[in-house]
Amino acid sequence: MKIAVLIKQVPDTQSVLKINAAENWVVEDNLVFTANESDTYALEEALLMKEALSGEVVVCTLGPERAGQVLKDALAKGADRALFLRDDTFSQLDSGGAARVFARSLKEEKFDLILLGLQADDTGDAQLGPMLAEELNLPHVTLVVHTELLDGRLKVKQELEGGWFQHIEVDLPALLTIQSGINKARYASLRGIMAMKSKEIKQLTAADLGLNSSDLMPDQTLQRLYLPPKIKETVFLEGAPEEVAAQLVEKLAHEAKVL
Amino acid sequence: MGKLLSFIQHQDGQVAGTSLEALKGAQELAATLNHSLAAVVFGLDTAPAELTGVRLDEILLVPAPELATYSSEYYVAAMDAILTAETPVLVAGHTYQARDWLPRLASRKGRPLISDCVGYHQDGELRWVRQIFQGKISAEMKTTPGLVIIAFQAGAFRADDLGSGSPTVRTIEVDLSDIPARVRPGERFQDTRDSVDLGRAERIISIGRGIGKEENLKLVQELADILNAELGSSRPVVDYGWLPHDRQIGSSGQTVSPKLYLAVGISGAIQHQVGMKNSGCIVAINKDPNAPIFEIADYGIVADLLEIIPRLTTALKEHQGS
Numbered sequence: 001m002k003i004a005v006l007i008k009q010v011p012d013t014q015s016v017l018k019i020n021a022a023e024n025w026v027v028e029d030n031l032v033f034t035a036n037e038s039d040t041y042a043l044e045e046a047l048l049m050k051e052a053l054s055g056e057v058v059v060c061t062l063g064p065e066r067a068g069q070v071l072k073d074a075l076a077k078g079a080d081r082a083l084f085l086r087d088d089t090f091s092q093l094d095s096g097g098a099a100r101v102f103a104r105s106l107k108e109e110k111f112d113l114i115l116l117g118l119q120a121d122d123t124g125d126a127q128l129g130p131m132l133a134e135e136l137n138l139p140h141v142t143l144v145v146h147t148e149l150l151d152g153r154l155k156v157k158q159e160l161e162g163g164w165f166q167h168i169e170v171d172l173p174a175l176l177t178i179q180s181g182i183n184k185a186r187y188a189s190l191r192g193i194m195a196m197k198s199k200e201i202k203q204l205t206a207a208d209l210g211l212n213s214s215d216l217m218p219d220q221t222l223q224r225l226y227l228p229p230k231i232k233e234t235v236f237l238e239g240a241p242e243e244v245a246a247q248l249v250e251k252l253a254h255e256a257k258v259l
Numbered sequence: 260m261g262k263l264l265s266f267i268q269h270q271d272g273q274v275a276g277t278s279l280e281a282l283k284g285a286q287e288l289a290a291t292l293n294h295s296l297a298a299v300v301f302g303l304d305t306a307p308a309e310l311t312g313v314r315l316d317e318i319l320l321v322p323a324p325e326l327a328t329y330s331s332e333y334y335v336a337a338m339d340a341i342l343t344a345e346t347p348v349l350v351a352g353h354t355y356q357a358r359d360w361l362p363r364l365a366s367r368k369g370r371p372l373i374s375d376c377v378g379y380h381q382d383g384e385l386r387w388v389r390q391i392f393q394g395k396i397s398a399e400m401k402t403t404p405g406l407v408i409i410a411f412q413a414g415a416f417r418a419d420d421l422g423s424g425s426p427t428v429r430t431i432e433v434d435l436s437d438i439p440a441r442v443r444p445g446e447r448f449q450d451t452r453d454s455v456d457l458g459r460a461e462r463i464i465s466i467g468r469g470i471g472k473e474e475n476l477k478l479v480q481e482l483a484d485i486l487n488a489e490l491g492s493s494r495p496v497v498d499y500g501w502l503p504h505d506r507q508i509g510s511s512g513q514t515v516s517p518k519l520y521l522a523v524g525i526s527g528a529i530q531h532q533v534g535m536k537n538s539g540c541i542v543a544i545n546k547d548p549n550a551p552i553f554e555i556a557d558y559g560i561v562a563d564l565l566e567i568i569p570r571l572t573t574a575l576k577e578h579q580g581s
Contacts, residue, residue, distance in 0.1 A: 130362035139441035142359045161355050167445040181498040219403045220371035228397040234559040245570035249578045256540040258519040
């Protein structure tokens with residue numbers, strides 16, 4: 001199995017976010033960046049498949065220089081090599097543009113399987129997977145929580161809403177987006193970290209991929225960011241833990257009348 | 260005048276609530292933009308009962324047999340065939356199914372999809388509002404001229420406000436026989452028979468990732484016993500295997516509306532809020548003052564839950580004893 005895994009670097013979900021002066025993104029200076037969580041499950045699933053069936057796992061990211069870290073981490077966990085789509089013009093891409101760039105970089109390699117997380121924890125678009133599948137003319141399944149390789153095809157379990165699931169058979173090559181709960185992502189071993197240093201991280205620019213500015217033009221752009229308006233006026237209880245607990249019981253009993 | 264389309268998702272003829280909410284958004288949008296509005300239904304040859312009497316110019320039925328059960332490839336091809344140059348906006352509810360096929364459709368059309376959209380502004384130009392960073396920040400989006408596909412988040416509009424009317428019904432034939440069935444869905448199933456119906460619970464204490472480790476569940480269980488509350492959870496707690504799937508609340512779990520919902524160590528991502536925001540009284544305990552759960556909480560406590568929970572148990576015991 002030759003498997004590609006797409007990993008996005010995002011601010012840690014515990015980050016305290018501040019909107020920048022231009023109101024078009026968050027202040028990134030003091031943020032801690034990490035691999036998008038559901039992408040780490042996609043990588044784990046690829047590594048498990050490789051261990052069971054042999055083959056190759058190629059990790060791929062698109063982003064600024066710092067994003068190279070997610071590739072190093074993935075190589076340390078056991079991925080074989082990496083593609084780093086690195087071009088300043090890529091910073092303006094929307095999901096459709098990102099799908100075109102990824103498609104161009106993955107097409108010639110003829111992967112059996114492409115895996116990525118169901119959505120990125122920063123923009124939350126949840127679009128790249130199906131869009132990339134369309135660009136590459138591959139069948140896709142989203143929200144996958146289990147995979148099983150059959151003869152030349154995959155049987156996957158897809159999560160539906162409200163506690164429902166569905167098994168789906170999909171022909172290979174295919175693209176899957178991975179939901180949490182499918183596996184437990186591993187940590188890199190010391191040996192893996194040492195081995196990582198000799199693995200290839202290939203950088204590709206827009207020119208390398210034969211992409212011009214019209215390929216990269218976004219159809220949707222972020223105009224303004226703001227803190228969401230509060231639906232309710234939350235009453236914050238403050239003080240020492242004992243006081244806060246007593247206040248809450250008082251409020252629940254006499255104000256909300258739910259005790 | 261353009262024609263605005265609103266996609267209606269259904270399961271065996273039963274329309275999804277999120278689709279009706281999105282339809283309300285589509286009605287408002289059609290009025291704002293002065294467009295006609297049609298609802299599109301795949302895989303049925305009669306209009307679902309939920310749509311008769313709704314203010315629409317027409318209901319478009321696409322009964323092709325390939326559309327009888329959901330499949331991304333057939334859905335994309337069918338909608339691609341239906342969309343005309345006069346369609347400025349395609350609206351749908353942001354369900355898991357929509358997440359599966361709308362991005363693929365957007366890519367085929369070379370047009371943008373605004374997912375998880377919560378509304379729009381028409382202020383000289385149209386701006387779409389969506390939430391990013393798991394609901395912590397709102398973003399206004401602008402799109403280039405031409406078709407835009409909008410997936411409205413659950414709860415963005417109220418289905419009970421749908422305007423009434425008497426739409427005509429039209430059937431559209433599409434030929435999907437040439438499309439290979441590369442994706443073959445099986446029957447839908449539930450993993451565990453829902454042994455716990457949290458939908459009926461009057462009080463729920465729901466725990467999230469902030470609980471830290473499995474051993475801490477004991478503290479919450481003690482509080483639940485005193486409160487006579489059921490335990491619920493957000494997704495990570497189920498993923499870690501600390502609670503069974505039938506305790507999960509949110510878009511991939513149960514929808515609840517108890518009198519009291521105590522969210523402990525839950526940040527309140529959109530997917531969780533969908534399942535609990537109609538609770539009567541919402542209390543949130545979380546270390547992060549910017550957690551989205553505080554946007555919908557009646558009472559908020561910004562603190563370490565491990566310090567608050569045992570004291571809350573003690574305070575409740577005292578209250579009950581007094």
